[in-house]
Amino acid sequence: MTRHYFGTDGIRGTVGQAPITPDFVLRLAHAVGRVLKKAETRPSVLIGKDTRISGYMLESALESGFNSAGVDVVLLGPLPTPGVAYLTRAQRASLGVVISASHNAYPDNGIKFFSAHGTKLSDDWELAVEAALEEAPVWADSxxxxxxxxxxxxxxRYIEFCKSTFANDLTLRGLKLVVDGAHGAAYQVAPNVFHELGADVISIGCAPDGLNINKDVGATHPQALIDAVRAHGADYGIALDGDADRLQLVDASGRLFNGDELLYLMAMERIARGEKLAGVVGTLMTNKAVEMALRAQGMELVRARVGDRYVLEELEKRRWLLGGEGSGHLLALDRHTTGDGIVSALQVLQACQRSGKKVGELLADLALFPQTLINVRLVGDQDWKANQGLAAEIRRCEAELGDAGRVLIRASGTEPLLRVMVEARDAAQADACARRLVAAVEAGAVA
Known part of the structure; x- marks a missing residue:
């Protein structure tokens, strides 16, 4: 059975357009409730949301849909996605529900779910919900x-959980931090976590009005954070996205560190503490320099498909602890069951406080390879995989790069685009190879 509604991370779209309409969301909750009731007599679900104005409407629709199926509801209000995952587990709920479109602008919204253990749910569970959506509703009697x-x-409760992931023998005293909440779900949580651990906190992006989530602030717009760090003479800046599962970090000079670098730092901090790590999980986009640096330390980098869901699946399969994406979705499974921007920031700051070194110093030996990424629009039903000219150019580029670079070509999952990426030690070489590959793609479209 093919999934019609669920994507890689729940159901998402523009509010007022199918499927993000109140009538569908009510039916969705009713269908989920019926699936839950096959295993439990009286299930309970938690519902959290970010700060979009549409959250009020969708929250009410979810509440009605669950109640109509005989499912109890606990409303959490605005709370980061990882906070909902944590409380679902802590409250022994049957399911956690998040109303959020993450880093998207306010016209969008979405629904995603967590299991009773605070983890993402399986494809089979989503298929069962979609099957229930096709059935006539069975309304519970009064x-x-x-x-x-x-x-x-x-x-x-979530603030206390976040603080518990930071070493008890350390504090953040002496650090001045700028915390950017993206006018999103962490606006009332993130500043307090860092303040209560001892930091001097300056907040930006913490004044949501329902329409400004992710607007010119947050992890997807880090320039606001860079400017604020410089203006306040802060030691670091921490930016989250709308649902606070993604992290971007800036140092005092305004230097932005991406998720690949922070993942490497977290792994090296574990090694420095004497932990044994067989490896970490990245994605197809993880910088090759990270892979080479980990290998030099005796660790393996396994590449999952792009998306934190696939990183998590690979971690669970291998029973490893650390994984993440360059976008800032980072997972430390001995700290939380899902990606958490606040917890990830605390892991980085813990490494700094324990070592007495700054982030830049801890990453001094890691020099990321320059990457060139070009999106090429596919024409009609263009079959890029059958393009022999492209295949030949890929072989030439790979031979030219050798072990000091790589080529990655993948189709977008949401648009008729081909993403052409080349990385190499030399930026000019990466750019030249990428442009040759793009030319081969475009030549194939008119051949």
């Missing part, structure tokens, strides 16, 4: 309707 209540101290 005596069997679900109830709803609000967990008023949800932010405080």
């Amino acid at each position: 005596a069997q309707l679900g109830k709803a209540r609000r967990l008023n101290d949800a932010p405080g």
